Amino acid sequence: MDRLFCVIPCYNEQEVLPETSKRLKEKFLGLIKDGKISEDSRILFVNDGSKDNTWKMIRELHAQDPLFQGINLSKNMGHQNALLAGLMTAKDVCDVAISMDADLQDDIDAIDEMIDKFHEGKDVVYGVRSKRATDTFFKKFTAESFYKLMNALGANTVYNHADYRLMSRRALLGLAEFGEVNLFLRGIVPMVGYNTDVVYYERADRFAGESKYPLKKMLSFAIEGITSLSTKPIKLITGLGFFIFFVSIVVLVYSLIRFFTGHTIPGWTTTVLSVWAIGGLMMISLGVIGEYVGKIYLETKNRPRFIIESYIADEKDEEVFGRSDRR
Numbered sequence: 466m467d468r469l470f471c472v473i474p475c476y477n478e479q480e481v482l483p484e485t486s487k488r489l490k491e492k493f494l495g496l497i498k499d500g501k502i503s504e505d506s507r508i509l510f511v512n513d514g515s516k517d518n519t520w521k522m523i524r525e526l527h528a529q530d531p532l533f534q535g536i537n538l539s540k541n542m543g544h545q546n547a548l549l550a551g552l553m554t555a556k557d558v559c560d561v562a563i564s565m566d567a568d569l570q571d572d573i574d575a576i577d578e579m580i581d582k583f584h585e586g587k588d589v590v591y592g593v594r595s596k597r598a599t600d601t602f603f604k605k606f607t608a609e610s611f612y613k614l615m616n617a618l619g620a621n622t623v624y625n626h627a628d629y630r631l632m633s634r635r636a637l638l639g640l641a642e643f644g645e646v647n648l649f650l651r652g653i654v655p656m657v658g659y660n661t662d663v664v665y666y667e668r669a670d671r672f673a674g675e676s677k678y679p680l681k682k683m684l685s686f687a688i689e690g691i692t693s694l695s696t697k698p699i700k701l702i703t704g705l706g707f708f709i710f711f712v713s714i715v716v717l718v719y720s721l722i723r724f725f726t727g728h729t730i731p732g733w734t735t736t737v738l739s740v741w742a743i744g745g746l747m748m749i750s751l752g753v754i755g756e757y758v759g760k761i762y763l764e765t766k767n768r769p770r771f772i773i774e775s776y777i778a779d780e781k782d783e784e785v786f787g788r789s790d791r792r
């Protein structure tokens with residue numbers, strides 16, 4: 466029987482935790498009863514440096530029911546790192562892991578189908594949103610443009626898939642081999658390979674609390690995703706540079722002809738305009754290159770991606786959870 470770990474990053478989620486834990490527990494009990502997962506399957510919450518009572522609640526949950534376990538990060542490390550911390554901890558004790566958000570926006574009934582696909586021999590099963598009826602137009606528009614832009618710029622992600630996915634143990638071990646500090650899991654998982662499949666579900670509303678991804682965070686997440694997965698933007702800039710160089714030669718020839726035929730142009734406007742245009746393009750180019758240099762800088766530093774302060778688990782898992790080299 467396969468041991469399932471459900472990994473859930475939590476940042477200030479005290480409003481949703483009681484309901485999430487209740488619903489997940491029911492789900493787990495059902496799956497255990499149906500003989501789809503083993504009795505020692507666990508729900509693993511990762512507290513990502515919450516400022517509210519999240520960690521306290523996780524500890525209480527564990528005290529009530531060993532089904533719940535928890536990892537406490539030393540500070541807020543961001544969604545992706547928190548998720549990785551959970552997955553990397555789970556990989557040594559589970560047969561299969563499912564990652565999802567704490568707010569139940571991902572339909573937990575899709576878990577059954579994911580597990581079925583896993584039993585059919587799939588190593589990675591992506592949860593894909595079939596429609597976004599409940600998202601606001603703005604969220605839907607920005608999110609969908611994000612996926613399109615990502616793919617256009619060479620980062621292969623699964624369309625409309627966030628971080629709701631199943632991964633087998635060997636897929637997790639594969640993921641562990643990717644040591645990048647600039648972490649964008651949904652772009653890296655497809656690189657792990659193996660047999661994959663998708664499961665469709667409808668995305669619900671966050672039922673309590675507010676989104677931890679305001680527009681500013683979403684934008685930086687998009688830039689992070691693109692620059693950490695592909696060098697296409699640099700190529701685009703080089704192409705743009707060539708194009709502009711070509712245009713400037715044409716303009717040069719044109720203005721020389723005008724000059725020698727006696728039509729000297731007052732030309733101030735165009736000159737100033739082009740100075741600005743080129744200046745702007747240069748700034749953009751430098752900015753893009755700067756992004757990549759910054760990435761290289763961080764990768765060479767090889768900083769830990771997460772640091773675990775404490776954890777709460779039953780005896781069986783304690784030894785594995787407590788390994789100090791876990792980063």
Ligand code: UDP
Nearest residue numbers: 474475476513543544547566567676677678
């Ligand atoms: N999250 C986290 N660390 C952060 C921000 C978010 O662990 O710094 C978690 C959060 O608790 C939730 C998940 O990441 O479980 C997704 O966040 P949210 O639901 O706010 O994002 P949205 O669904 O609005 O994109």
Ligand code: MG
Nearest residue numbers: 566568570671
């Ligand atoms: Mg959410």
